[in-house]
Amino acid sequence: MRRRRWWLAGLLTVAGLGIAHAATLVNGAGATFPYPLYSKWFDEFHKRNPDLQINYQSIGSGGGIRQTLDGTVDFGATDGPMTDEQMKSASVPILHLPTALGAVVPTFNLAGVEHLRFTPEAIAGVFLGKITQWNDPALVKENPGASLPAAAIVPIHRSDGSGTTYIFTDYLAKVSPEWQKNVGRGTSVAWPVGLGGKGNEGVAGLVKQTPNALGYVELIYAVQNKLPYGDVRNRSGKFVQATLESVTAAAAAAAASMPEDFRISITDPAGADAYPIASFTWLLVPTRIRDAEKGAAIKKFLAWMLADGQQFTAPLNYAPLPASVVTLERQALDKIQAGGA
Amino acid sequence: MTATYRRRRRVERLMFGATAAATVTTLGVLVFLLGYIAWQGASSLTWSFLTALPAPVGEPGGGMANAIVGSAKLLLAAALVGIPVGFLGGVYLAEYGRGALADWVRYAADVLNGVPSIVIGITVYALVVIPVGHFSTLAGGLALGLMMIPVALRATEEFLRLVPDSLREAALALGAPRWVAIVRVVIPAASRGIATGLLLSLARVAGETAPLLFTALNNRFWSPGWSQPTASLPVMIFTYAIAPYEEWHQQAWAAGLVLLTLVLGTNVAARLLLRGGAIGSA
Amino acid sequence: MAPAPLRRGRHRGDVVFRSLSLGFALSVIAIAGTIAVVLFRQSALARAAFGWRFLWTSSWDPVALRFGALPFIYGTLATTAIAIMIALPLGLGAAICLAELMPRRLADALTFLIELLVAVPSVVYGLVGVFILVPAMRSFETIVQPVLGSVPFFAGPAYGVGLLTASILLAVMIVPFIVAVSREVLLAVPQSQRDAALALGATRWETVRGVVIPYARSGILGSVFLALARALGETMAVTMVIGNRPEVSASLFAPAYTMAAVLANEFTEATDKIYLAALVEIGLVLFVITLGVNAIARVLIARVRRAPGAARP
16 A cells, blocks of 8 residues: 555656646757857847747757758758758748858868968868878968878768758859869768768867868857867958958848848858858748747747847857848748747 | 697687686776776766756856756656556466467567667657657657567566466466456566566666657757657767767766666666566465 | 356456457557558658669769668678677687686676676767777777788778777677677586586587587577677667768778668758658668568577576576
8 A cells, every 4th residue: 555655656746747837948950050159049048038948959950951841840940041942842931030140160180280271172172082181282382381291181071961061062062163063062962081970069079089180160169179270262362260250241242132031152252351161040930830939939039139149149259140131130020920820 | 648638728728718818808898888987977977967957058067957857757758658568468478378479479579679779769750750740758758668668578478487387277276367367466476577677678778869869859958748859868978979068078978977877777776686586476 | 165156258357458468469569560661661762763772872962862872781781790700709708708617606796797788878888989999999090000001901091980990889889798698508508418528538628619619509699690680770889989971991990881870860851852761761771681680590599498408407
């Protein structure tokens, strides 16, 4: 008899574990590119709105797109915009809402080398497998001062479906006809060479642990992990380091010609000070959200993000959205319907 | 003693030495594994680790309280799926199953046992997550429960078979219907063995990561109820281990220590329980 | 006092209980069948598009939507084969020592400890793999490179992660299986067999090698297949140390990919229907291979169970 009472008590406790507190939990998943920023945003938003929790999982842009299309998450995130076919296959129209600007940097692990300059041809050559040694003439030419060893380069790319990969391959496709022909652009491509890491975190981790590695990550991952990253030569011929200013400059031309659905590529832009491998990053929000509370929470977050949220971008090395884009986006928010059929 | 005999003895000493070396190596790996995890994990096993929620990316501090609770909830859901099917299925096989049908059931259990855990994750994703529309603790628990079934089934059947027929016959002779004989006499007699078997099946799935990736996903917060994604120790370990942040590595070790302690502790407890004798008197 | 009259025919409780337990038992068949059906149906697009070529083509191109599973099949089989090559001598050796040489109580205690290794979760092995094995392998490869670099098996830069690293980690994970089952099997060999050999003047080692092991051969093979089945499905530990590169290479140091690992990495993100179907087809191939291996293991172990007069009480 006594045992039965314990059973009952245990069962009730466990059921109690299951009873929700009043908080609204919104689930999102997607890009690892803006993850440090989103993680900060959702944390700050939760502090200001204790009963709204936004759980974001960085599973890669490919995952963000897929799960949003499948409807298994309430919103997604990606830095590689959805293709037209993907948008057509959605059961409810999906909005791309830009949140911030970031940069993809070539990060490396070379003993004794803190700073390098990369030409577009050099980067393409490494990832095509044409340039295999660090002391290749193509690299030495632009870096006369650095002591480049006669060691094999270890290229590191993403093993998962990634918007960062999309941005990087989009850039390479624009600057290297051979890349465009043989590999192409996408969230997942058939890499000619290299090791695969999962997420920006995984690539940064691999670069950090593997001597002579060269990978591509979002800027904040290189900074937070104290990994050196190189300057890249832009279309005007200048070697530019990824900074807030150079990323903002890359978006300057785009801001004027932003299409209505916000899908735009700003890699390899015109502009003397523009960083060549930069991109907007987007939240993927369905225009009809069935759960009224979740829809309201998402709209509240988006409004906050466009206003107060932008102040958190710079400290994390993401550039804030241009003002004209913010205005356009505020109008787009009205398209989101929360609740109802 | 001839020269050949001496040579044969030398060979014997050599080979037995090699086998001893193999044993030492195997045990050495075990000791090293446990010791290293204990050493690395213990230093990060702070109170805040056990009670705090994860901190934003790149910021120090935070913990895995939600992962620990999440794992517990997942195991509970798994038990609700795996134990009834495994236990009652095992009862059928031991008490009633004597034909081709029983053989098919056993074969199916073997198949299920051999299915790679990631494939189970895919199946539950296709059958549950997509139609329902979101990741959930229940989906994760279902995936784990499916993995428990073969172990629970086999354990139940084997321990029930160990109960001597004389007990069954005695109960039947006293006029009990067959089901009463099974439920009131045979099962209690084998209860200790069955309990340890079920416990071991639970311990086995506690450490599974792959099926959770597509079913329970992960969660930075507490997971309310049963229909939301949830954090779990194995998934957190995986996520933190492949990331570049040093604080996350430390937390991964601590989580590894917690998980390992729970799993090995359960195993040791179960086996010691069995030492006392799998079959008691009715 | 006369006992209650015996009832003829079925007691209602019996029918209920039997049906209940039968239902649950049948559900096991239903579950196994459902998995097979789901895998089969969800991979239909890919099977139609690529046919049997899928099994021996090497491309994995999500942009051009051309998929071939050869690199993954190769990676899975290669890592498993190498793991067995490492684990079998170790495991069998330890089993011999524990079954034939050590005093029973000590052997029992040590076997208990070794069996604990079976319970260690895969992701924990992965943790140790990433932070200890990979750097160690990198140092090892850096040393071996200059000496053996021209041999195709050892070509390529010293990544640390790669085929050999994953194989070694797998070997560590399956050795306990082989030890535990082989030991049981060796103990099941009738003492009379050993006595006969010893009586004929054989040394203990010669008895083991010439009599005990051949007698237990199918059981030992069965343990190998069991370990194989586990290694085939190993996901987390492998994906953390194998390099995740879908390419067939002769070098042991080259990064590789296994079927389970690619599923873990790419499944939640495959945005094209055919990409997803190709991944599910990989799951199907893995399922079929595991089925086959398990079936062989069952047959081999069943053969041992029937041996009469075992040494174990």
